Amino acid sequence: MQIRIKNKNYQLPIYLPDATLGVARNLDSMDLAKVGLEGVMVNTYHLIQIPGEEILQKVGGIKKMMNWPGFVSSDSGGFQLFSLIRKNPDMGKVTDEGIVLYNGPKKQKKTMFTPEDSIRMQFALGSDVMICLDDFTPPEANEKRTEESVMRTISWAKRAKAEFTQQLTKHGFEENNRPLLLAPIQGHTNDKWRAYCSEELQKIGFDIYGLGGWPFLPDGKFDYSFCEKNAELTSKDSYRFALGVGTPENIVRLFFMGYQFFDCVLPTRDARHQRLYVFKVDPKALDREALRKLAEENRLNEIFDYTYISKGKFSTDNEAVSEFCDCPICQKTNGVPQVSKAYLHHLFKIEDGSAFRLASLHNLRTYVKVIEILRRA
Numbered sequence: 001m002q003i004r005i006k007n008k009n010y011q012l013p014i015y016l017p018d019a020t021l022g023v024a025r026n027l028d029s030m031d032l033a034k035v036g037l038e039g040v041m042v043n044t045y046h047l048i049q050i051p052g053e054e055i056l057q058k059v060g061g062i063k064k065m066m067n068w069p070g071f072v073s074s075d076s077g078g079f080q081l082f083s084l085i086r087k088n089p090d091m092g093k094v095t096d097e098g099i100v101l102y103n104g105p106k107k108q109k110k111t112m113f114t115p116e117d118s119i120r121m122q123f124a125l126g127s128d129v130m131i132c133l134d135d136f137t138p139p140e141a142n143e144k145r146t147e148e149s150v151m152r153t154i155s156w157a158k159r160a161k162a163e164f165t166q167q168l169t170k171h172g173f174e175e176n177n178r179p180l181l182l183a184p185i186q187g188h189t190n191d192k193w194r195a196y197c198s199e200e201l202q203k204i205g206f207d208i209y210g211l212g213g214w215p216f217l218p219d220g221k222f223d224y225s226f227c228e229k230n231a232e233l234t235s236k237d238s239y240r241f242a243l244g245v246g247t248p249e250n251i252v253r254l255f256f257m258g259y260q261f262f263d264c265v266l267p268t269r270d271a272r273h274q275r276l277y278v279f280k281v282d283p284k285a286l287d288r289e290a291l292r293k294l295a296e297e298n299r300l301n302e303i304f305d306y307t308y309i310s311k312g313k314f315s316t317d318n319e320a321v322s323e324f325c326d327c328p329i330c331q332k333t334n335g336v337p338q339v340s341k342a343y344l345h346h347l348f349k350i351e352d353g354s355a356f357r358l359a360s361l362h363n364l365r366t367y368v369k370v371i372e373i374l375r376r377a
């Protein structure tokens with residue numbers, strides 16, 4: 001399975017690391033390419049604050065600034081603004097026109113962030129996969145709030161698509177080399193409103209449909225049934241993006257539900273917290289069908305594991321972080337890994353910046369390996 005993004009075809013599924021401010025923390029674009037990544041997820045709202053639209057336009061967009069050979073996906077900025085407002089209602093409010101942000105103590109200054117603004121800014125970033133501004137349905141929403149967020153998400157998606165179409169013409173994109181547009185489906189776990197949202201978005205027509213909302217149960221467990229139901233709402237051949245998902249196990253299980261795009265902060269965040277992903281078996285011996293069987297039998301824990309490199313027992317361990325990993329740090333010369341567990345343990349202990357980089361390289365390579373197995377028919 002493939003998708004064409006601008007003038008390049010990409011194999012699916014695909015995983016994008018978090019690069020909120022145009023950098024996957026502690027790693028440069030050469031590092032990302034080295035471990036086999038092909039796309040990154042940046043944040044529109046944060047990049048428009050810094051370095052700002054004017055600088056981005058002068059340097060030719062974020063991809064050019066990063067000198068990144070892959071594609072860039074940008075989220076709308078909505079999720080960050082909703083989180084800000086949910087934490088502190090004095091920060092702003094959501095209206096049918098867009099998100100109002102208050103500046104100053106007495107709410108006397110206002111700025112408006114509309115669905116059109118978000119798309120215009122994503123063109124300024126030079127993004128390849130753009131995401132419509134949506135009205136996130138909070139998990140605690142009642143029927144009325146759920147209906148409101150769904151109706152607003154549909155109306156905003158319509159406006160975003162109109163702006164996107166105009167910007168395509170303005171920037172001279174042709175049909176076979178244009179960026180793509182994604183619309184998230186909202187409605188939380190309310191089957192009626194989520195189905196309605198999906199139906200209306202498909203009438204407008206988008207390249208990719210996103211898993212909007214919060215895929216977790218009240219007890220914190222991942223909500224697979226929510227993700228499965230959501231995937232069934234879009235037509236069979238749709239491209240589906242599991243926004244913000246997830247662990248290697250989540251990715252495998254959602255791939256078999258019909259999701260092809262994943263982006264998640266976990267591998268780089270866990271790397272900074274000294275949590276490293278390892279395979280229990282040689283991934284070379286696995287293919288898509290093997291993973292399908294393990295997922296169906298709920299046995300994925302037989303292949304995925306974690307190593308907590310801060311544990312004292314690793315202080316004298318000369319072995320590689322993972323015997324099955326071919327990342328730049330686990331690669332062996334004459335049987336000796338480039339970076340041993342003992343050395344990585346030491347680098348974290350003395351809080352050297354290189355520890356974050358090395359651990360992130362390893363974790364991201366493990367994610368790419370999972371994707372490679374899923375592509376291996």
Ligand SMILES: [Zn+2]
Pocket residue numbers: 321322325326327328329330331361362363365
């Ligand atoms: Zn490794």
